[in-house]
Amino acid sequence: xxxxxxxxxxxxxxxxxxxxxxxxxxxxxxxxxxxxxxxxxxxxxxxxxxxxxxxxxxxxxxxxxxxxxxxxxxxxxxxxxxxxxxxxxxxxxxxxxxxxxxxxxxxxxxxxxxxxxxxxxxxxxxxxxxxxxxxxxxxxxxxxxxxxxxxxxxxxxxxxxxxxxxxxxxxxxxxxxxxxxxxxxxxxxxxxxxxxxxxxxxxxxxxxxxxxxxxxxxxxxxxxxxxxxxxxxxx
Numbered sequence: 763x764x765x766x767x768x769x770x771x772x773x774x775x776x777x778x779x780x781x782x783x784x785x786x787x788x789x790x791x792x793x794x795x796x797x798x799x800x801x802x803x804x805x806x807x808x809x810x811x812x813x814x815x816x817x818x819x820x821x822x823x824x825x826x827x828x829x830x831x832x833x834x835x836x837x838x839x840x841x842x843x844x845x846x847x848x849x850x851x852x853x854x855x856x857x858x859x860x861x862x863x864x865x866x867x868x869x870x871x872x873x874x875x876x877x878x879x880x881x882x883x884x885x886x887x888x889x890x891x892x893x894x895x896x897x898x899x900x901x902x903x904x905x906x907x908x909x910x911x912x913x914x915x916x917x918x919x920x921x922x923x924x925x926x927x928x929x930x931x932x933x934x935x936x937x938x939x940x941x942x943x944x945x946x947x948x949x950x951x952x953x954x955x956x957x958x959x960x961x962x963x964x965x966x967x968x969x970x971x972x973x974x975x976x977x978x979x980x981x982x983x984x985x986x987x988x989x990x991x992x993x994x995x996x997x
Contacts, residue, residue: 774839774895775860778853781826785850793820794854801861807873814858814877821854840895842926842955848891855888864897871901878905883914890920894927903931910940915947923949929956938965942972951986958993966994
């Protein structure tokens with residue numbers, strides 16, 4: 763049964779909690795609820811650091827089982843949010859991140875930056891996927907650019923694919939570099955949100971140069987590349 767039918771969602775956290783509750787046992791939900799409340803009331807942030815690193819011990823990595831109605835509920839709460847590929851563990855981590863006190867903006871940003879700096883690959887994927895859901899989105903542009911520069915494909919994909927943040931907040935240079943890197947690492951361009959709307963002449967030139975280099979080396983060129991170049995030529 764979909765979240766739209768079963769509950770009246772008032773927040774992203776409550777929707778994520780509902781999806782998680784369909785897969786895990788009551789003990790896990792109780793643990794998550796308790797930790798969420800402890801993080802909300804924490805003064806030092808210590809509870810958040812400890813709990814965030816412990817999630818994998820308590821929460822399964824199974825994929826969320828989302829229906830079209832669930833995805834509609836997600837996009838209703840946050841435009842273009844598409845968590846269809848999220849796992850239970852990633853969703854639990856997002857709930858914890860969203861529970862952080864935000865009264866002191868600089869402290870909040872500093873706390874999350876510390877987590878980004880020390881996180882392992884799985885934790886980074888969850889954090890970058892959650893970027894569009896976080897408050898103060900303009901303040902995360904530098905951090906998002908770090909994700910794009912990552913040499914870990916899973917981390918790159920977490921920010922580049924099925925994520926509305928780049929299309930909304932990247933400048934043209936950062937956007938173009940992200941699209942070109944997606945080609946380099948073999949990530950599917952059709953999963954980049956806002957790709958057609960952000961297409962531009964400079965990106966078309968970069969793509970043609972890239973294609974010519976590939977062809978000169980007798981290597982194949984993605985059909986998605988030619989579609990993008992054709993799109994800008996038709997504008």
